[in-house]
Amino acid sequence: MEWLLEEYATYQSTVAYIGLNGLLALSVYTTLSCGQLALGNAGFAAIGAYAAALLTMNAHAPFAVALLAAAALPALVAVPLGLPVLRLKGIFLAIATIGFGEVVRIGLVNWEYVNGAQGLVAIPQKASVGLIWILLGVALLLLWRLRGSKWGFALEAIRQDEPAARTLGIDTTRYKLAMLMVGAALAGLAGGLEAHFTFMVAPNGFAFTRVVDMLVFAVVGGVAAVWGPILGAAFLTLLPEVLREVSPHLGIEPGPLRLLVNGLILLAVILFLPQGLVSLPRWWQERRGARRPA
Amino acid sequence: MSAPLLEVGALEMAFGGVRAVDGASFAVAAGQVHGLIGPNGAGKTTVINLVSGLLAPTAGAIALEGRPLHGLPPHRIAARGVARTFQSIRLFPDLSARDNVLVGQHLRRRPSLAARLLMLPASRAEERQASARADALLERVGLAGRIHQKARHLSYGEQRRVEIARALASEPHLLLLDEPTAGMNPVEVQEVAALIRQVAADGRSVLLVEHNVRLVMDVCDTITVLNFGRVIADGKPAAVAVDPAVITAYLGAPA
Numbered sequence: 001m002e003w004l005l006e007e008y009a010t011y012q013s014t015v016a017y018i019g020l021n022g023l024l025a026l027s028v029y030t031t032l033s034c035g036q037l038a039l040g041n042a043g044f045a046a047i048g049a050y051a052a053a054l055l056t057m058n059a060h061a062p063f064a065v066a067l068l069a070a071a072a073l074p075a076l077v078a079v080p081l082g083l084p085v086l087r088l089k090g091i092f093l094a095i096a097t098i099g100f101g102e103v104v105r106i107g108l109v110n111w112e113y114v115n116g117a118q119g120l121v122a123i124p125q126k127a128s129v130g131l132i133w134i135l136l137g138v139a140l141l142l143l144w145r146l147r148g149s150k151w152g153f154a155l156e157a158i159r160q161d162e163p164a165a166r167t168l169g170i171d172t173t174r175y176k177l178a179m180l181m182v183g184a185a186l187a188g189l190a191g192g193l194e195a196h197f198t199f200m201v202a203p204n205g206f207a208f209t210r211v212v213d214m215l216v217f218a219v220v221g222g223v224a225a226v227w228g229p230i231l232g233a234a235f236l237t238l239l240p241e242v243l244r245e246v247s248p249h250l251g252i253e254p255g256p257l258r259l260l261v262n263g264l265i266l267l268a269v270i271l272f273l274p275q276g277l278v279s280l281p282r283w284w285q286e287r288r289g290a291r292r293p294a
Numbered sequence: 295m296s297a298p299l300l301e302v303g304a305l306e307m308a309f310g311g312v313r314a315v316d317g318a319s320f321a322v323a324a325g326q327v328h329g330l331i332g333p334n335g336a337g338k339t340t341v342i343n344l345v346s347g348l349l350a351p352t353a354g355a356i357a358l359e360g361r362p363l364h365g366l367p368p369h370r371i372a373a374r375g376v377a378r379t380f381q382s383i384r385l386f387p388d389l390s391a392r393d394n395v396l397v398g399q400h401l402r403r404r405p406s407l408a409a410r411l412l413m414l415p416a417s418r419a420e421e422r423q424a425s426a427r428a429d430a431l432l433e434r435v436g437l438a439g440r441i442h443q444k445a446r447h448l449s450y451g452e453q454r455r456v457e458i459a460r461a462l463a464s465e466p467h468l469l470l471l472d473e474p475t476a477g478m479n480p481v482e483v484q485e486v487a488a489l490i491r492q493v494a495a496d497g498r499s500v501l502l503v504e505h506n507v508r509l510v511m512d513v514c515d516t517i518t519v520l521n522f523g524r525v526i527a528d529g530k531p532a533a534v535a536v537d538p539a540v541i542t543a544y545l546g547a548p549a
Contacts, residue, residue, distance in 0.1 A: 142411050145410055145411045145412075145413065146410075146411070149405065149407075149410045149417075149421075150396075150399075150400065150403045150405050150410075150424075151407065151410075153389075153396055153397045153400075154397065154400060156386065156388075156389060156393075156397075157400075160386040160387060160388060160389070161384050161385075161386055163348055163368070163384070164380070164384040164385075164386070165397070166347075166348075166367070166368035166372075167346050167347070167348065167368045167369075167371075167372055167377070167378055168369075168372060168377070168397055168398055168401075168460070168464065169369050169372035169373050169400050169401035169464060170369055170397075170400050171369045172369070
């Protein structure tokens, strides 16, 4: 009986993390969808997590209000951040936004009120697996509806040729800023949910490696479809669980094995499936078509 | 003649020490096709880039309907009713011909975001109308059968025509065409010439940069000739064609 409960606990946490990582992957997808490699999302998630935790613990705010703030506050922070940095392109935007994330993390480490590097503990557990997945579903649905709309086409145009998009009357700065805000809101929401699922938040949970994970989810899953980043997040969140079972038989520690396999998968996807896992069915079809005699 | 739609005054664009446009002035009347010609490097494309806002002039003025255009960002200039095509085609390669034209309708469409996100029927209706308008424009440029092709899979001449359809989708007052027939065969050139006349007949002005002198002589109401960024001739095609300065610029000074 105890064994069963334990199994359920690990299983439940994995399912929850697929949802949380799915939200974080979508938060990177939003900016990628208009061609912007913005990587400040660990910082946005941290702002959301701390804001929500402080609201429920210190202000005794209802959980719904805390979650709303977890999404709204990072979106607001994204405005003064985005206006100057969205002038940057490609790798420079990535570096500037990573810098933002690190500033948030180091700021939290040095902030006595939130216990510095130790972070906040004993946050009430209010986020259920079901809630996490419902919110992920809503985010997925809204982003899916955006594609193919006037705004979706504008984002696609910006991604494919920004100057041409501008001459067609698209205010590219506004669109890029809007998507940065949406991404910040999704990351903050994931942060707020995570804080109330694991009862604790600490600055190190929002380090640079976290945003690399989010980017890898999105790239491995593929951004050609909205559900790609979620597929990538699910695949790469389940993988360590599988490896944990396998690694004792190979005589390797699960930690290093996870990094190795993650790296290999990323490499394989970039080399053979540049559109990510979502393009697997098409790749398969084309291979079958190529094999069939003419 | 009616009042000018576009007025360019003492326009100057310096790239470091090079003056690509050096004090050029000309005007385009409403509903007219105005040719902008000149030898290679005369500054024609630079003028198009300045009018569409991709470049900001170092000096001089550009006015549309009497109000200044220079200094505005490209999307604001587009909103004032200026659309353009590019010498080096700049379609969105992974979008279909129809979707490229739908992007061109950006300024004309007024859908409701809430209706779209909540899958309300009103948004479906608006989208169907927009698609129908896009298809009609593609039919007008002779691409009715290529609506669903990705832009990257279209031929060179077809891509140029999609660009024209995309520019027309914004229902511009002024259409800037930068070498619209480059790489086209003679039949396609004739089709584009007819299309340009139709656009003018709709009451839109066209500023046409073109190397095909026959086309320019055939479709333009007025012509400005640039050389080294300066206007060396301006007027009716027949007069410009026999202007000694123009002949010298194109063929060199008589021996």
